Amino acid sequence: MSRNGSIKDGEKSPYDPVATSENADGGDEIKLEAKMSLINGVTVIVGSIIGSGIFVSPTGVLKHTGSVNVALMVWTASGIFSMVGAYCYAELGCMIKKSGADYAYIMETFGPFAAFIRLWVECMIVRPCSQAIVALTFSIYVLKPFFPECTPPDDAARLLAVVCICTLAFVNCWDVKWATRVQDVFTYAKLLALFVIIVAGGYQLSRGRVEHFTFEGTNTEVTSIALSFYSGLFAYNGWNYLNFIIEELKDPVRNLPKAIAISCTLVTVVYVLTNVAFYTTLSIKDVLASEAVAVTFANRLFGFMAWTIPVFVALSTFGAVNGILLTSSRLFYAGACEGQMPEILTMIQVSRLTPAPAVLCMALLSMLYLTSSDINALINYVGFATWLSIGVSVLCVPWLRWAQPNLPRPIKVNLAFPIFYILATLFVTLVPMYASPVETGYGCLMIFSAVPVYFAFIAWKNKPKFFVKGVGAVTQIIQKTMVVVGPKTK
Numbered sequence: 001m002s003r004n005g006s007i008k009d010g011e012k013s014p015y016d017p018v019a020t021s022e023n024a025d026g027g028d029e030i031k032l033e034a035k036m037s038l039i040n041g042v043t044v045i046v047g048s049i050i051g052s053g054i055f056v057s058p059t060g061v062l063k064h065t066g067s068v069n070v071a072l073m074v075w076t077a078s079g080i081f082s083m084v085g086a087y088c089y090a091e092l093g094c095m096i097k098k099s100g101a102d103y104a105y106i107m108e109t110f111g112p113f114a115a116f117i118r119l120w121v122e123c124m125i126v127r128p129c130s131q132a133i134v135a136l137t138f139s140i141y142v143l144k145p146f147f148p149e150c151t152p153p154d155d156a157a158r159l160l161a162v163v164c165i166c167t168l169a170f171v172n173c174w175d176v177k178w179a180t181r182v183q184d185v186f187t188y189a190k191l192l193a194l195f196v197i198i199v200a201g202g203y204q205l206s207r208g209r210v211e212h213f214t215f216e217g218t219n220t221e222v223t224s225i226a227l228s229f230y231s232g233l234f235a236y237n238g239w240n241y242l243n244f245i246i247e248e249l250k251d252p253v254r255n256l257p258k259a260i261a262i263s264c265t266l267v268t269v270v271y272v273l274t275n276v277a278f279y280t281t282l283s284i285k286d287v288l289a290s291e292a293v294a295v296t297f298a299n300r301l302f303g304f305m306a307w308t309i310p311v312f313v314a315l316s317t318f319g320a321v322n323g324i325l326l327t328s329s330r331l332f333y334a335g336a337c338e339g340q341m342p343e344i345l346t347m348i349q350v351s352r353l354t355p356a357p358a359v360l361c362m363a364l365l366s367m368l369y370l371t372s373s374d375i376n377a378l379i380n381y382v383g384f385a386t387w388l389s390i391g392v393s394v395l396c397v398p399w400l401r402w403a404q405p406n407l408p409r410p411i412k413v414n415l416a417f418p419i420f421y422i423l424a425t426l427f428v429t430l431v432p433m434y435a436s437p438v439e440t441g442y443g444c445l446m447i448f449s450a451v452p453v454y455f456a457f458i459a460w461k462n463k464p465k466f467f468v469k470g471v472g473a474v475t476q477i478i479q480k481t482m483v484v485v486g487p488k489t490k
Contacts, residue, residue, distance in 0.1 A: 041249055041259030042266075044242050045086075049267045050190060051320035053235025054274055055313050056137050058293045060231030066219035068212050068279045071228070075275055078232035079268025081424055086239045086260040088394045088418045093243045094253050094410040095400070100334030101243035102393035107338065109396040109403075113454060118389050119335045120450035125385045125443070127331070128365035130237065131324045135161035135366065138317035141310045144292040148299070151291055158370050164321055165370075169363035172325045173349065173356040186319020193312030194274055197294065200301055201277020209280040217284065226431040230384075233428070235271060237386060239264060244331070253410040325359050332358045340458055344475050347484035356482055384429055384443035391425030394418050 058071070065071045089101070098104035103122070107115035139160035143152035171178045219225070242249070242259060249255055278293055281300050290296040298309035332355075335341035349356040397418040400407060433440045479485070 037250055038255045038258055041242050041255055042263045045239060045259060045263035046267060048238030048241040048323075049082075049236055049263070050194070050270070051134060051238070051317070051323070053237065054194065054271055055141070055292075055294050055317070056133065057231040057235040058275055058278055059287055059290065060234075061228045062284060062287050064219060064224040064228035064231070066217040066224075066284075067215050068284065069215045070218050072213075072272060072275055072279075074225075074228050074232045075235075075272050076268065078229060078236050079264060079271065081229075081233065081421070082236040082239045083260065083264040083268070084417050084421050085390060085394060086264055087257065087413055088397050088421060089240050089243050090257045090260055091397055091409060091411045091413045092393070093256055095407055097252075098334075100331070100337075101240055102390060103331070103334055105393050105396045109399055110392075112338065112340065112458070114392070115338070116340050116454045116458060117447065117450045118392065119331070119340055120453065121385045121389050121447055122331060123328075123335070123341075124365065124449075125446050126389075127324055127328055128362055129369050129385075131165065131321055131362065131366040132161070132369035133234075134317050134320045134324070135164045136370070138164050138314055138321065141292050141295060141314045141317065144295045145307065145310055161370055162367055164318060165363050165366050168318075168322045168325055169359055171322070172359045173354050174352055175354070182319060182322045186315050186322065189312050190316030190319065193294070193309060193316055194270055196309065196312070197277050197297065198270070198273045200297075201273065201280050204277070204280035204301070212279045212283055223431055223434050226428050227436065229428045230432065233387060236267065240390065244334075257411060325362055328358055328362045342475070343486060344478050344484070347479065347482075347486050349482060349484050351483065357478065357484055360482075384432070384440050385447060387425050388429045388447075391422055391429065394421045394425070 061074050062068070062071045065074055092105045093101070096105050096108050098108075100107075103115055103119050106118050136157060139157040140152055142160060143156060146152070168182070171182060239260070242256065249259075278287065278297055281297055282290075282293070286296060287293055292310065292313075294313050295306075295310045298306040302309065332341050332345040336343065336346040345358045345361060346355075347357055348354065395418070397413065398415055401415065429440075
C-alpha cells in the first residue's frame with residue numbers, strides 16, 4: 001500500500017513490533033531481525049533515559065535531602081542503582097529472549113496473573129503518568145519566561161500540557177515519519193541543552209564558585225532520603241528499554257552488558273555534572289523556589305541569551321512526550337500476543353498505517369493524570385509503581401536460579417546484585433509509605449485495580465454469550481469509527 005503520507009511498500013515503521021521474512025515453506029514467518037549494533041544499543045538506552053527528569057528532579061531530590069552534597073550523592077547512587085538493575089536484566093534478557101522485557105520475564109517466572117499486574121501498572125500508571133509529568137514540564141518551561149517572578153498558573157500549565165499531548169497524538173496518528181523526525185530533532189535539542197549547562201558549570205567552577213557544596217542542612221530522616229530516591233530514580237527511568245527489543249540486538253550476550261555499562265555510566269556522569277553546574281550558580285533556596293531550575297540557572301548566567309535554555313528544555317520535553325507515544329504500541333502488542341490486552345489496541349489505521357487506538361488510549365490516560373498539576377506527587381505515584389514492579393522483575397533472577405537451575409544462562413550475574421537491588425527496592429517503596437501515605441495509597445489502589453480486571457476479562461473463560469457479543473460489538477464500533485484493522489501475516 002502506498003498512499004500520500006503513509007508508509008510505502010517495504011518500508012519498516014518504528015511501530016512494527018515484528019519483521020516478516022519467508023520461511024523454508026515459502027510462507028511468512030513472524031520474527032524479529034537482529035540489526036542493532038552495540039552503538040545502537042547505547043543510543044537506545046541513553047535516548048530513553050535522558051528526558052525531562054534531569055530538568056524536573058533536582059528540586060525534588062534537594063527538597064528531601066536538605067543539602068547539596070547529599071543531593072549529589074543521591075544522584076550518583078541512583079545511577080549505580082539503575083546500573084545494578086540493568087545488569088540483572090542482562091541475565092534475564094539473554095535467558096528469556098522474548099519481546100516485552102520485564103512483562104515477559106514475570107510471565108515466564110510467576111505466571112499470567114503477576115504478568116498482567118505488571119502490564120496493567122505499565123500501561124495504566126507508569127507510561128501515561130510519566131507522559132503527564134513530561135507534558136507539565138514542557139508547559140512550565142514554556143510559560144516560565146512569561147511569569148519570571150512567580151509560578152505559572154496551574155490551569156494555564158495543564159491546558160498547555162493538554163495541547164502538547166493532543167498535538168503529538170495527532171502527529172503519531174497521522175504519519176509515523178513525522179513522529180520519527182520529531183523524535184530525532186528534539187533528541188539533539190536535549191543533548192545540546194545539557195552540554196551548554198555543563199560547560200557553563202565548568203566555567204563557574206574555574207572561577208571558584210563552590211560555596212554551595214556543603215552538607216549543611218542535611219535531612220537525616222530515613223523516610224526523606226527514600227523519597228529523594230523517587231525523584232532521582234525517576235530521572236534514570238528507561239534503562240530497561242533495550243530489553244524490550246532484545247531480539248533485534250546483534251550478539252546480545254556480548255553487546256547487552258556492554259551497552260548497559262557504557263550508557264548507564266555516561267548518563268550518570270552527565271546527570272551529576274549537570275547538577276554540579278546548577279549548584280555553582282544557584283543556592284538551595286533558589287533551587288527549592290524554582291519550578292524550572294534550568295530557566296533560573298540561565299537567567300543568572302546567560303544574560304540576554306537566557307532564552308535559549310528554556311527553549312532547548314521545552315524542545316527536549318516535547319520530544320520526550322513524543323517518544324512515549326511512539327514506543328507504547330510495542331508494549332500493547334506484547335500484551336495482546338498473550339491475550340491480556342484488548343484486541344483494539346493492536347490495530348492499525350488502514351490509510352495512515354499508524355497504531356491510532358494505542359496512541360489515543362495513551363493520550364487520554366495521560367490527560368486524566370493532568371487533573372493534578374503537582375509534579376512531585378505524580379513522580380511519587382509513578383515511582384512507587386515503577387520500582388515495585390521492577391523489583392519483582394529482578395526477583396525473577398534468584399527465583400529462576402532455584403526453580404529452573406538448568407536453564408541456559410549466557411550471562412550469569414553474581415546473586416549479590418539482585419539481592420542488593422531487591423533490598424534497595426523494598427527501601428524506596430516501603431519506607432516512603434510513612435512519609436507520603438496518600439500518594440502511595442493511590443499507587444496501591446491503582447495496582448490492585450488490576451485484580452478485578454484480570455478475573456473479569458482474562459481468567460474468566462466461559463463468559464456469557466451476551467458479554468462476548470457486547471465486547472465484540474464495541475470493538476467493531478471503534479474499528480469502524482477509526483477505520484482500523486488488526487495486524488496479520490500475508
